[in-house]
Amino acid sequence: MWIRRRLDIGWTDIAWGCSRCLLPGALEENARHRLESAWAGESDAVACLSVRTGFDLLLRALALPPGSEVLMSALNVPGMFRIVEAQGLVVVPLDLNPNLSPATEVVRAAITPRSRAIVVAHLFGARADLTPIRSLAREHGLVLVEDRAQAFDGLPAAAPEGSDAALYSFGTIKTATAFGGAMLTVRDPVLAERIRSLERALPPQTRWEYLARLLKYAGAKVLTGQRTYTTLCKAFDRAGADADAWLQRAAAGFRADGLLDAIRHRPATPNLALMERRIQRFDPARAKHQRQRGGRLAASMGHEFPVAGDPITHTFDLFPLRLGNPRAVQAALREAGFDATMRGSMTTAPCSNENPTATANAERLLDEILFLPLYPAMPDEELSRMASVVHESGEPPLAEKPWQ
Numbered sequence: 001m002w003i004r005r006r007l008d009i010g011w012t013d014i015a016w017g018c019s020r021c022l023l024p025g026a027l028e029e030n031a032r033h034r035l036e037s038a039w040a041g042e043s044d045a046v047a048c049l050s051v052r053t054g055f056d057l058l059l060r061a062l063a064l065p066p067g068s069e070v071l072m073s074a075l076n077v078p079g080m081f082r083i084v085e086a087q088g089l090v091v092v093p094l095d096l097n098p099n100l101s102p103a104t105e106v107v108r109a110a111i112t113p114r115s116r117a118i119v120v121a122h123l124f125g126a127r128a129d130l131t132p133i134r135s136l137a138r139e140h141g142l143v144l145v146e147d148r149a150q151a152f153d154g155l156p157a158a159a160p161e162g163s164d165a166a167l168y169s170f171g172t173i174k175t176a177t178a179f180g181g182a183m184l185t186v187r188d189p190v191l192a193e194r195i196r197s198l199e200r201a202l203p204p205q206t207r208w209e210y211l212a213r214l215l216k217y218a219g220a221k222v223l224t225g226q227r228t229y230t231t232l233c234k235a236f237d238r239a240g241a242d243a244d245a246w247l248q249r250a251a252a253g254f255r256a257d258g259l260l261d262a263i264r265h266r267p268a269t270p271n272l273a274l275m276e277r278r279i280q281r282f283d284p285a286r287a288k289h290q291r292q293r294g295g296r297l298a299a300s301m302g303h304e305f306p307v308a309g310d311p312i313t314h315t316f317d318l319f320p321l322r323l324g325n326p327r328a329v330q331a332a333l334r335e336a337g338f339d340a341t342m343r344g345s346m347t348t349a350p351c352s353n354e355n356p357t358a359t360a361n362a363e364r365l366l367d368e369i370l371f372l373p374l375y376p377a378m379p380d381e382e383l384s385r386m387a388s389v390v391h392e393s394g395e396p397p398l399a400e401k402p403w404q
């Protein structure tokens with residue numbers, strides 16, 4: 001069984017991380033300095049425990065008046081919306097097109113005198129089109145934040161021109177994972193300094209806590225290995241249990257209750273060191289390679305099977321295929337040994353009573369998209385086989401519904 005996604009880290013890196021926990025020596029300041037200066041060159045970078053930690057710090061540092069509106073891509077992990085609400089701010093969803101970007105008109109219509117910030121998420125490896133959004137943000141004096149948690153594709157990872165901040169995750173299920181950790185890039189040095197001092201005031205994660213994390217996910221890596229996972233799936237099937245739900249729960253990371261307490265920590269020194277190692281050793285050709293493979297897979301399926309996002313800039317963190325009947329194709333793929341999945345850990349933004357349909361398109365996307373596995377370990381022949389299973393599933397092409 002080709003699992004939906006692999007933990008993107010090798011045993012050497014895990015062992016190296018464990019050794020840093022057991023044989024401390026590096027000073028926190030040094031590890032942090034090395035990581036932050038390797039990261040972004042000219043922009044100010046702050047290493048954090050997670051993207052959610054960095055986002056929370058950023059909002060606290062901005063100190064927006066209560067009731068301020070934060071415009072956000074309508075799809076994200078639940079914690080990102082909750083962090084905004086926990087600070088007394090209002091989430092205003094920006095509904096998405098099938099290219100996974102909010103339309104310019106949608107953004108324009110969402111701006112009110114209370115708007116203060118826009119958060120655009122680059123989803124599933126696709127790159128949202130920011131050009132029109134940047135001019136709107138400038139015109140209305142809004143802080144533009146890019147959620148690049150799923151979009152790390154190598155150094156240099158400075159915040160792109162025209163954005164105020166960008167967030168990158170090295171969490172468990174992300175590319176080049178360090179089983180935790182994130183980088184926040186901030187353009188304004190004054191804001192960066194404020195974030196840094198708030199970050200310094202957080203209680204630290206101890207190296208023992210980080211070691212426990214490394215060991216826990218090393219265990220998960222064993223269970224999700226090719227052979228073991230196949231056996232596990234069969235066992236779950238026989239027991240009538242749902243391996244899917246089990247995996248989703250296991251990957252959830254921080255518990256939903258007490259989210260703020262969980263994220264408001266500083267990363268342990270070995271976590272900073274492993275993050276640095278992962279980004280320094282990241283193969284710069286990998287994103288290009290993945291883009292080519294995704295492009296070939298899309299082409300081999302044909303026009304009637306559209307991919308969510310722009311295939312030209314996509315790095316296919318997963319392969320998001322839009323289908324009329326994704327459940328049927330999911331069953332066919334499973335039968336053939338491909339663990340395709342739906343929805344993942346994403347949710348739609350909370351809607352206000354005045355605008356209950358503000359996330360209608362995003363909901364529709366979640367119902368349509370089947371995420372096919374696509375990672376470096378899958379050989380080209382298997383990708384072709386996966387494409388034929390989709391083709392031969394006999395599912396009619398997606399009935400294109402009108403998108404307003």
Ligand SMILES: *Cc1c(COP(=O)(O)O)cnc(C)c1O
Pocket residue numbers: 049050051052053076077080121122123147149150168169170171172181182253
């Ligand atoms: C994973 C993810 C996050 C959260 O990242 P953490 O580092 O786990 O907090 C935020 N946004 C998106 C789009 C993500 O995929």
